[in-house]
Amino acid sequence: xxxxxxxxxxxxxxxxxxxAINHKLLVRGGFxxxxxxxxxxxxxxxxxVISKINQxxxxxxxxxxxxxxxxxxxxxxxxxxxxxxxxSAAEVMYKLKDTREKEFAxxxxxxxxxxxxxxxxLESYSDLPIKVYHFSTKFRNEPRATSGILRGREFLMKDLxxxxxxxxxxxxxxxxVSDAYLKVFNRLGFKIIMTEAAGGVFTKNLTxxxxxxxxxxxxTVYVCNKCQTGFNKEVFKGTIGDKCPKxxxxxxxxxxxxxxxxxxxxxxxxxxxxxxxxxxxxxxKKPVWFGSYxxxxxxxxxxxxxxxxxxxxxxxxxxxxxxxxxxxxxxxxKKIVSAALKLYQKxxxxxxxxxxxxxxxxxPGEKFMDADLIGIPLRIVVSERSxxxxxxxxxxRNKVKSELVKTSKxxxxxx
Amino acid sequence: xxxxxxxxxxxxxxxxxxxAINHKLLVRGGFxxxxxxxxxxxxxxxxxVISKINQxxxxxxxxxxxxxxxxxxxxxxxxxxxxxxxxSAAEVMYKLKDTREKEFAxxxxxxxxxxxxxxxxLESYSDLPIKVYHFSTKFRNEPRATSGILRGREFLMKDLxxxxxxxxxxxxxxxxVSDAYLKVFNRLGFKIIMTEAAGGVFTKNLTxxxxxxxxxxxxTVYVCNKCQTGFNKEVFKGTIGDKCPKxxxxxxxxxxxxxxxxxxxxxxxxxxxxxxxxxxxxxxKKPVWFGSYxxxxxxxxxxxxxxxxxxxxxxxxxxxxxxxxxxxxxxxxKKIVSAALKLYQKxxxxxxxxxxxxxxxxxPGEKFMDADLIGIPLRIVVSERSxxxxxxxxxxRNKVKSELVKTSKxxxxxx
Numbered sequence: 001x002x003x004x005x006x007x008x009x010x011x012x013x014x015x016x017x018x019x020a021i022n023h024k025l026l027v028r029g030g031f032x033x034x035x036x037x038x039x040x041x042x043x044x045x046x047x048x049v050i051s052k053i054n055q056x057x058x059x060x061x062x063x064x065x066x067x068x069x070x071x072x073x074x075x076x077x078x079x080x081x082x083x084x085x086x087x088s089a090a091e092v093m094y095k096l097k098d099t100r101e102k103e104f105a106x107x108x109x110x111x112x113x114x115x116x117x118x119x120x121x122l123e124s125y126s127d128l129p130i131k132v133y134h135f136s137t138k139f140r141n142e143p144r145a146t147s148g149i150l151r152g153r154e155f156l157m158k159d160l161x162x163x164x165x166x167x168x169x170x171x172x173x174x175x176x177v178s179d180a181y182l183k184v185f186n187r188l189g190f191k192i193i194m195t196e197a198a199g200g201v202f203t204k205n206l207t208x209x210x211x212x213x214x215x216x217x218x219x220t221v222y223v224c225n226k227c228q229t230g231f232n233k234e235v236f237k238g239t240i241g242d243k244c245p246k247x248x249x250x251x252x253x254x255x256x257x258x259x260x261x262x263x264x265x266x267x268x269x270x271x272x273x274x275x276x277x278x279x280x281x282x283x284x285k286k287p288v289w290f291g292s293y294x295x296x297x298x299x300x301x302x303x304x305x306x307x308x309x310x311x312x313x314x315x316x317x318x319x320x321x322x323x324x325x326x327x328x329x330x331x332x333x334k335k336i337v338s339a340a341l342k343l344y345q346k347x348x349x350x351x352x353x354x355x356x357x358x359x360x361x362x363x364p365g366e367k368f369m370d371a372d373l374i375g376i377p378l379r380i381v382v383s384e385r386s387x388x389x390x391x392x393x394x395x396x397r398n399k400v401k402s403e404l405v406k407t408s409k410x411x412x413x414x415x
Numbered sequence: 416x417x418x419x420x421x422x423x424x425x426x427x428x429x430x431x432x433x434x435a436i437n438h439k440l441l442v443r444g445g446f447x448x449x450x451x452x453x454x455x456x457x458x459x460x461x462x463x464v465i466s467k468i469n470q471x472x473x474x475x476x477x478x479x480x481x482x483x484x485x486x487x488x489x490x491x492x493x494x495x496x497x498x499x500x501x502x503s504a505a506e507v508m509y510k511l512k513d514t515r516e517k518e519f520a521x522x523x524x525x526x527x528x529x530x531x532x533x534x535x536x537l538e539s540y541s542d543l544p545i546k547v548y549h550f551s552t553k554f555r556n557e558p559r560a561t562s563g564i565l566r567g568r569e570f571l572m573k574d575l576x577x578x579x580x581x582x583x584x585x586x587x588x589x590x591x592v593s594d595a596y597l598k599v600f601n602r603l604g605f606k607i608i609m610t611e612a613a614g615g616v617f618t619k620n621l622t623x624x625x626x627x628x629x630x631x632x633x634x635t636v637y638v639c640n641k642c643q644t645g646f647n648k649e650v651f652k653g654t655i656g657d658k659c660p661k662x663x664x665x666x667x668x669x670x671x672x673x674x675x676x677x678x679x680x681x682x683x684x685x686x687x688x689x690x691x692x693x694x695x696x697x698x699x700k701k702p703v704w705f706g707s708y709x710x711x712x713x714x715x716x717x718x719x720x721x722x723x724x725x726x727x728x729x730x731x732x733x734x735x736x737x738x739x740x741x742x743x744x745x746x747x748x749k750k751i752v753s754a755a756l757k758l759y760q761k762x763x764x765x766x767x768x769x770x771x772x773x774x775x776x777x778x779p780g781e782k783f784m785d786a787d788l789i790g791i792p793l794r795i796v797v798s799e800r801s802x803x804x805x806x807x808x809x810x811x812r813n814k815v816k817s818e819l820v821k822t823s824k825x826x827x828x829x830x
Binding site for chain 2: 001005006007008009033035036039040041042043044046047050065067068069070071072073074075076091094095096098099104106113116117120121126127130132137139141153154156361
């Protein structure tokens, strides 16, 4: 894509109210734009990153045998009443009434909705297990929507739900999803701490959280220096230096962290309340075993920036970079423009995703600054100086040194 | 994918309240499930079709130079007040209040939101044109949510918005998008009538609608038998047999039709109200020229079924079929299972999307009926009879006759 056409332009100034690094860099780079507190437009550059995050997650969810679908966002009160959460989770829910006085909740999660779906289609054990997920919008009435895109009132989430015949089958799949989550976060370049955590408005069971260490994080996690077990604050009631309650050998350190995923074992709690029964092999009616598994998509976008940046801008991991190559045309001489354009077309033909800085009203300094801010993994410069040697200059965003490469060799070097 | 694992199963019975063909077939085939009136879960088979519809549209929108993003669904009252539509469009909007007494509207469209975004990032003529689109959820308080998935209260839409420096540039792009729409509908197999129409709560200008002739359609369109110009009911005040008001030569016929797309020229009406100004080359401040362009995604899903079906089920056009091949294993003999499985793996390896009916508890009759109902373009049968001749039996969903093909030749026949 030609940068001259990209909407919007980068910004020199940091938003006044921005504290978090992800807020500053994602806004300045033109990845996100704030509509109101806790609500963001994902701009074209940001949407390219989100699409890639989604694809990584989709591949790993499909590998567990889960099936993608899409559930509605506006839910009837009656279904939320079946579990009592219309009242008990009222503080996080947005509610509304239509002109016919019918009441609805906006999706803050989908447990009730997926169980309503499942019970309509479930008869016998042969219909189980069922594993379905979607990428969709969540609405949560957060008292404080802070930290850039990390904590929103409207945000994107991948949520997976699974329904099983037996406790054993449930826990087997629970661990399979946990492994899939670690694969996802590994592909995104995250070092994850899994913590035992409290389930909030979701469950009284212990749940598992996937935490990324980062100073901006709102969670406090305690990690054993021997067995690496993590505990979140509600679960670990001690303090730094205490003995690990799991292995009893190590001592526990305190870290700030961002929760990027969580998985919930619900046993048969919700399915009994909602009467989600099936007939087993012996002809006996039983409630299903149920779990849910969430990953915060927009929160991951912000977390990547919190972890992968320097004082000049973002440093995208290759797997989720908005483009693979940032091609800079330095100088507006016919010879330079023609060489840059030729390379742009060649790379496009090879299926390389290129952001081509074809702008003629920017200084070299402005172009280099924008390239560092936007953070595409590989920068290629076509300039008078490089062309004099029949070369282009390439530099990786996370390296300091650049390298001259013969123009004829560039394709074989990067494709 | 193995059909034994597909969620949910097909259904023999038609939903009691179903009138429309798309309602009956999409529910029975397991493509959609009704949460409440006007609100549907898109099930895994349906989601595969939607993803393909989206991809066709995405390719054609990108080809016009438009950029994909994602705007929020919950909007602050203040922005809707700027154009007066908080009140004037109140009948179609869902509104809510949060615990801080702040008021919001759910997205029934995004003109105000995109213009708020644009004015924050727009300075001079060199920032124009801006062309952005998203696939997102729309909420409309429809008095009657009927005709299956054709008219929903919550539904999916692609909406594109464009902002221009001059009237000329706007109209040029308007026609370019119109051409792109015709390409989209052509790829989906639709025969489209473009009609002149009234703009409802959107604009007092004439707009352009893209109509597909279908008996279930809620619109009445008049088409000239000579110049093929179409008019919708609000615009054409005459009756069948009247002389065409455009060419004056032909006479006008009446048809029932489904509106699958529409495009709106707003001139500078909204941008003046919202003060979306830019500085032109001469240094003069001017309001931008603005248009919006919608395609109803879930409505297209339903429309395809209304048009492409027979009394046995759906007949998906190849471009949007949930799978390319439906592989039926007829009989549970080891030899048959092993041959079917081998072919399934071979096709998967070649990147062919296969739904593999591996179910052992279904009769051949049930499998054939399901294949016709689900409507995948190519059916391949592996049976005792076919294997005896070293063959598989292939049949296109829209043909009557099947054909025996040597097992060794099948890949080269269909890949």
